[in-house]
Structure formats: structure tokens, C-alpha cells
Amino acid sequence: MLRKFNWFFPYTKHVVVSFSSINKPCTRQISLSSFPPNSPYLKSLFHNGHLKEALLEMAVQGPEMRFEGYDTLLNECINQRAIREGQRVHTHMIKTCYLPPVYLRTRLIVLYCKCECLGDARQMLDEMPERNVVSWTAMISAYSQRGYASEALNLFVQMLRSGTEPNEFTFATVLTSCIGSNGLNLGRQVHSFIIKTSFESHIYVGSSLLDMYAKAGRIHEAQGVFESLPERDVVSCTAIISGYAQLGHDEEALELFRRLQMEGMSSNYVTYASVLTALSGLSALDHGKQVHNHVLRSELPSYVVLQNSLIDMYSKCGSLNYSRRIFDGMPERTVISWNAMLMGYSKHGMGREVVELFELMREENKVKPDSVTILAILSGCSHGGMEERGLEIFFEMENGKLGVEPVIEHYGCVVDLLGRAGQVEEAFKFIKKMPFEPTAAIWGSLLGACRVHSNVDIGEFVGRRLLEIEPENAGNYVILSNLYASAGRWEDVRTLRELMSKKAVIKEPGRSWIELDQILHTFC
DNA sequence: CTAGGGTTAG
Structure with missing residues (x-):
């Protein structure tokens, strides 16, 4: 972090600044004459990842900072998720009485959102003298992506009241917040609005729309939107396949996947993950192996998400050896990898393997167990003749030793176990x-x-x-x-x-x- | 500048 941060140095020729980066403290002499405001040098500093030096440069330039300099700096702070540095840029604007235009204020909103400071972002938005559709949409999408559905929807309404017309970006993101008990109702209202503004056939809006219907259980309406799309891409195809899969229409999901593949659809890891879900539901080992082959031939076999899906698919098809082979071969595992494997053993009544794998997880100490991990263990112990060990683990959790907050489902497992x-x-x-x-x-x-x-x-x-x-x-x-x-x-x-x-x-x-x-x- | 689909459990 910077130690010295003086704003009013533009009149001296040289300035000595000391600062400490994470690794090493250092002092540097900067010649001002070689750094005109918004110089290419400033840009080269960012692109080489020397954000802190660039900030010094900004401090040195003092009140000379202008739009372009702020823009470059903020974009780099956003890319690097550098909240402290970004705040300094913001502070610099305030201290030098610079009044940023809508565009720069929107960049600040994005900065705060990407750095998970949604409160600050919202304050920026609320305090803007004027807002455009991008400012509103940036904030709505931040809420949507983090699951704050009601905040996203409220803001959307506020945007409409203010007289700002939503665009395709706004619709695509706000539809992902039309969930829950009233989701379908809200989604339909947004849909009619989309039709009025002629965004219905937009590829992003369309896939968001069909996903909304699928998540509300309306697969026919989802299918209708899908068929009315003038063009299809990986995302829209995946959305409809996973719609069928999530509703338990596993055969249809598989059928559709085959058809779209024949029609030339390209697949990515999300597509395969969705198809594998459908295959797990069908316990269709041969089909599963075929998809596994596709995955191996694609560029994606090392994706963790995909390997997690494969572990789950093989488990549900009863091939725990395959599951374990994939699990053991993973260079990196997430908590879902462990959970999928534990769940597989658990469902097959392999209590001893469940307990052994959990011990391995604790020894490795790389990934922390979560609520689902403990559920898998408790139900595995219950179905696999390890009742005593299961109870011990439950009490460890209850005493706060596992870092997992007990929920009612855990208690349910213990009832089952006893x-x-x-x-x-x-x-x-x-x-x-x-x-x-x-x-x-x-x-x-x-x-x-x-x-x-x-x-x-x-x-x-x-x-x-x-x-x-x-x-x-x-x-x-x-x-x-x-x-x-x-x-x-x-x-x-x-x-x-x-x-x-x-x-x-x-x-x-x-x-x-x-x-x-x-x-x-x-x-x- | 802002946007859509996904993996474990119930």
C-alpha cells in the first residue's frame, strides 16, 4: 500500500515516493516531466500489472487527471478486482472536485459490484445526478448474479418508474431473477414487456426467457420460446436440454441432445454437465460412457465441474469404481467433488468407504466440508451400518468443530440413523x-x-x-x-x-x- | 460500459 499520497505535486520536477508492495518495500524517484497526464507510460504500467505504480503516477499527476486517465485506471482496477486501488481513484475524483460523467460513474458501480461491495455500488447509483440504462442494468445484473432476486426486481421497477427504457441486457439479466413462488407471474409480465419492445427473438433474451419458463416447470412454454428463436447457439440449446433434465424429463433431454447434436450444435462443458445429469437420472451407464467419450475427445476433460458430473453419473449408475477412478485422477477438487463421491458411497450403503473418504478429506485439509458433506456422511453411516461413527461426527458438528452449521436435514439424518x-x-x-x-x-x-x-x-x-x-x-x-x-x-x-x-x-x-x-x- | 445455460443434497 502507498504510504505517501500527496495530491499536489505537479509543480515539482522530481518526487520521491516510498511504498511497500506485498513482497518488498521500495522507494522510487519519479521524473514528472517524462509522464504527461494520460501518457502511454501510464497505460503500460497497468498492462504490466503495476497497478500500484500507476496509482503513484496518478497521485503525482494530481489535479491534472482527466477522463481518459480515470477510465484507464478504473478499467484496470476492475480487471484486477483491486478494490483498495479503485477506492483511491474514486477518492481522487472527490478530492480534486472532479465531477465524473455518467460513463465513469457506471464504471465505479461495476468496480464496486465486481469487488462484492454491492452497498457501495448501490450508493453510487442512488447518488448519481442522472442515470442511463447501462448504470441501472449493471446494478440489476449484480443483484441477479448473486441471487438477490427481490433487490434486482425492485430496482428494475424503479428503473421503469424513472422512465428509462430497458434494453436486451436488462431483460436478459432480470429474467434470471424471476424465480420462486411468484416467479412465473413476474416472468410473464416481463415477457409481455419484451414482446412490446421487440426483444423476444434476441438470442440472450430468448435463452434467459426459456430458462425462466423451464425453471418454473413450464417446459412447453420453454420449448415454444426455443422454437421461435431465429438462431440457436450453445447457450440456448443447453438451456432447453437442462430444462428437461432438471424437471426429470431425462429421456426427452437425452433425445433433444442427440437431435441438436446431429443438427450441428456445438457443446461445451455446461452442455455435457446437463446431459450427464439426465443420464444419472436414467442410470443409463452405456449412454453415460458415450458422453464420457465425447468429453475425453473434447478440449474439456479436465474441467472440474465436468468431472464432478461424471463422478455423480457413474455413482448413480452403480459404477463406483469408475467414479473413484475419476475422483482419484483429479488434480484439483472442489467440495462438490468430495460430496458427489461421498454421496455415491452413501447411496450404495458403503458406510465404511464414506467414513474412510471423510478421513482422507480431513487429512488433506484442502477443501472444507459443507452442509452437504455432513448430510452425505450421516446418511451413509445410517445406511451403511456405521451408526456410532455417524453420531460422533454429528456431535462434532453440533459442538462447532467442523465449521458447519447444523441444519434441520442433519437432525433428520440422525433420526433416521437412530x-x-x-x-x-x-x-x-x-x-x-x-x-x-x-x-x-x-x-x-x-x-x-x-x-x-x-x-x-x-x-x-x-x-x-x-x-x-x-x-x-x-x-x-x-x-x-x-x-x-x-x-x-x-x-x-x-x-x-x-x-x-x-x-x-x-x-x-x-x-x-x-x-x-x-x-x-x-x-x- | 451492462446480458443468457451448469456440477453434489432435498
Whole structure:
């Protein structure tokens, strides 16, 4: 950081400045005459990454700084995410009474956004004497990209009220904030606005629009937008494929991928990741291997995201050896890599492998576990006969030793774990003293344990409770009635069946599928 | 100057 920072040196010929960079302190003599304001030298300093020297130069130039100098400096601060240096540029404007035009103020908004100082960015925007569509859009997109959907939407409305017309950038970004319970409603309003302003066939707006419909579960509307696009690119194709995949329409996703590929669509890592999700859902190992081949032949095989998807796909297809081979071969892993692998072992009841892998994770100490890691471990211990170890890890987390904040799902896993171990009373006590209100899923897990271990007393209490919370769930009636049956309480079984038909509870039909000779067959 | 799709869990 700079130690000396004097603004008013332009009248001296030489100036000695001392500063310390991260590695070494240094002092340098700067000859002013060789550095006219906005000189090419200034630019060369930035491009060689000497931002701090450039800042000194700025300090030396003092009030001589003009638009071009600020622009170059700010852009470099943005590229390097250098917030301290950027603040100095901002301060320089204030101290020298420079009134930046809209363009430079927008660059400052972008600087603060990219450096995660959204509050400062917002203050910049609010204090601007005049704003244009770019200033508004930069802020809206910062909110959208970080998941602050309501802030993004509120700002969008404020922008409209101020009389500024949104452009294709604004629409593309604001649509990604049309999520949640009212998302579809908002998205439709934005859509009609898009039609009015004739941005509907814009490729960025269109892919954002179809993604919005897909995320709201409206795959047909998404498909409609996709088909109406005058041109397609990787992103729009990926968006529609992943739309199908995320809604569980895995066959359609795969079908569409094949068709678009034949039509010449190019794929990137996001495309493959989406297709792999669909294949995991289908447990289609042969198809998965084909996509893996595509990935290996592409330029992308070392992408972490893609390898994570492959680990997951092979796990869900039951090939844990393949998963592990990919996992072991990764030069860098994210927490998702560990979680996908742990989850794979967990789902296959390999409790010992789960615990061993977690120990490896702690030994390596490169990646911190998160909430999902602990979920994978607890459910793995529960399904894999490692109940005691699972409980130990849970209590470590509860005592704050893992750096993971316990959430209700963790408590749910422990209930499951105790229940499976036959400790039905302990599980019931555990639920009663949890710091959360038990959900239907948690009661359901305990009811299942009561059924398996024939604990009619607790089972009856829990079952009745569940029938109140979710009277439409057929499974609860069936388990409770089986529990009564196992205790020979036929009268209760009968009244329960009557209650069930009176409320017209319908059991969902079962579905299954199988892959034979690389052809997928599905049954209902 | 500002913009769209993605990986683990439920």
C-alpha cells in the first residue's frame, strides 16, 4: 500500500515516493516531466500489472487527471478486482472536485459490484445526478448474479418508474431473477414487456426467457420460446436440454441432445454437465460412457465441474469404481467433488468407504466440508451400518468443530440413523429436543422405524400426527396400517382404510426402466 | 460500459 499520497505535486520536477508492495518495500524517484497526464507510460504500467505504480503516477499527476486517465485506471482496477486501488481513484475524483460523467460513474458501480461491495455500488447509483440504462442494468445484473432476486426486481421497477427504457441486457439479466413462488407471474409480465419492445427473438433474451419458463416447470412454454428463436447457439440449446433434465424429463433431454447434436450444435462443458445429469437420472451407464467419450475427445476433460458430473453419473449408475477412478485422477477438487463421491458411497450403503473418504478429506485439509458433506456422511453411516461413527461426527458438528452449521436435514439424518439402529425411543426423544420444528419427512422416518421395529406405542402417536400434517400422503396410511396389522389390531386397520378412501387418497403408480443393448425401455 | 445455460443434497 502507498504510504505517501500527496495530491499536489505537479509543480515539482522530481518526487520521491516510498511504498511497500506485498513482497518488498521500495522507494522510487519519479521524473514528472517524462509522464504527461494520460501518457502511454501510464497505460503500460497497468498492462504490466503495476497497478500500484500507476496509482503513484496518478497521485503525482494530481489535479491534472482527466477522463481518459480515470477510465484507464478504473478499467484496470476492475480487471484486477483491486478494490483498495479503485477506492483511491474514486477518492481522487472527490478530492480534486472532479465531477465524473455518467460513463465513469457506471464504471465505479461495476468496480464496486465486481469487488462484492454491492452497498457501495448501490450508493453510487442512488447518488448519481442522472442515470442511463447501462448504470441501472449493471446494478440489476449484480443483484441477479448473486441471487438477490427481490433487490434486482425492485430496482428494475424503479428503473421503469424513472422512465428509462430497458434494453436486451436488462431483460436478459432480470429474467434470471424471476424465480420462486411468484416467479412465473413476474416472468410473464416481463415477457409481455419484451414482446412490446421487440426483444423476444434476441438470442440472450430468448435463452434467459426459456430458462425462466423451464425453471418454473413450464417446459412447453420453454420449448415454444426455443422454437421461435431465429438462431440457436450453445447457450440456448443447453438451456432447453437442462430444462428437461432438471424437471426429470431425462429421456426427452437425452433425445433433444442427440437431435441438436446431429443438427450441428456445438457443446461445451455446461452442455455435457446437463446431459450427464439426465443420464444419472436414467442410470443409463452405456449412454453415460458415450458422453464420457465425447468429453475425453473434447478440449474439456479436465474441467472440474465436468468431472464432478461424471463422478455423480457413474455413482448413480452403480459404477463406483469408475467414479473413484475419476475422483482419484483429479488434480484439483472442489467440495462438490468430495460430496458427489461421498454421496455415491452413501447411496450404495458403503458406510465404511464414506467414513474412510471423510478421513482422507480431513487429512488433506484442502477443501472444507459443507452442509452437504455432513448430510452425505450421516446418511451413509445410517445406511451403511456405521451408526456410532455417524453420531460422533454429528456431535462434532453440533459442538462447532467442523465449521458447519447444523441444519434441520442433519437432525433428520440422525433420526433416521437412530431409527435404523433400532433405538426408536432415543430417536423420539431426539426429535423432541431438537432446535427445529420436526417436518413431515422426519416424522415419516421415525414412523418407518416404528414399523420395522414394531414399536406400536410411538408409531401410533407419530402416525396420527402425520395424518394431520399431510393427510394426502398415501404412504403414511399404508405404514400405519401395516403397523397395526403387525400388532393384530385389525379393527384399527379397517378404520384407517375407510378414512383413506373417504379422503380419496390415491397411490401413485410405480414407474421403472431398464437399459438393454444401449436402448432404454421404460415401464409404468 | 451492462446480458443468457451448469456440477453434489432435498
